Amino acid sequence: MNIQTPRGTYDILPNEISKWHQMETLIRTVCDLYDYKEIRTPIFEDTKVFKRENDSSDMVNKEMYTFNMGNDSFTLRPEGTAGVIRSFVQNKLYGSMELPAKLYYMGEMFRHERPQKGRQRQFNQFGIENIGAKNPIIDAEVIALGYSIVKSLGIDSVKVLINTLGDDESRKKYKDVLKEHFKDSINDLCADCKKRYELNPLRILDCKIDHNHESIKNAPSLEDSLNHESKKYFEEVLNALDALDIPYEVDDKLVRGLDYYTHTVFEVISTHKDSGSQSTIFGGGRYDNLVDYFGGPTMSGVGFAIGLERLLILANSEGYEFEDENYLDVYIIALENTGYFPLEIATLCRANGFKTEFNVVERSMKSQFKSADRKNAKNIIIIGEDEVKNNEVTIKNIKSKTQVKISVTEIINQLDVFSEGEE
């Protein structure tokens, strides 16, 4: 029998878990600094949470893992925002939390796409949602939070792209303008564009196939359809970014794949070669209608999601130095006929906070020393028949190579002395 992980999934093995822990700790620390609280929602939800009417995105329409149990349809979450908003409404957090609610999540997401470097079918995202306030300063602050995480991991080759989709009124006007503009040329465009024409003509601008087509190049810009309020809002977001010293590029073709965005949308992409064709590190935007859609009060929110696999790939590529957590304070070498004595010593060391490995495999002393080296042991305790008889141990510090034979009651004290010597 030869069973392997399903396509697009992978194991995170013990030798790489330390980097994940460090990355997660760094993220949680930053969230805490900004006073965001973690929220954990189910990995699968009622399909309706993700599949909303008129949604034209690929993610929702062709990439979801949906399954039926009895008469119910469930879907493995392809993104985090929808579940968080569902929870926000279901638990009436708008009534019990100080607004804006500042929430973050971290966990696995599922999308049925063709796997590639930086693109798995099961992957991890970290994301934040700021719900219940609408202020351009918040949009900028949200970007700043993500930006600071990226920078903290030593990732410097990045570019912030930003655009505005305007409010409902502006977008409706723009859609009409676009439909009018593409009325004659739509038949020359790709099949996807024809669908987009009906569902969401905005996304035609995002088309990678026909992006050189005259009709797209000459398309009227959204800017002309923006009402005064939308323009002003976007300007203030940009001003806030300037104030925060975050460099950005306004990209008026940036539309984003999810249909619920209004006003600000942004994407932070890597310009590093190792990011391959999956260059987006994080992306997000503001949504005016989502809370309302789930049956809550009319409230605006803003958020983003970071792909953690991509973040880790880039942190490694750009040379971020993770701490090496592979070490031991004590490695106990037990010789023959020592019974339970080595185990008792190990327990003593551990009870006093020393990370201790107790060798239970019968091996030569030489190989036990090698093993201790491989595990980066700082101290070695040798226990043989003599030691057991006299209730003693031989303890050796690797760095200084000093070795002493002491009684059991002195062990902890001696370890403290050795560790002081190393500082």
Place this chain on the structure above:
RNA sequence: GCGGUCGUGGUGAAGUUGGUCAACACACUGGAUUGUGGCUCCAGCAUUCGCGGGUUCAAGUCCCGUCGAUCGCCCCA
């Protein structure tokens, strides 16, 4: 969903126009050195080349299929 490349031991890999014992290096295990490692030397370590089928006297080497990885497109985190 579309196109290209690739798949040999724990790891990195060599394998010529199909014809041996499937190199070499690292790692690992044991010994020289039976209570002291990191150096040196010696020995051991793939009935087998992702999986399945085919061509052939003969296939890791050719063909087909399949699974997976990777690159580009698409999409996006």
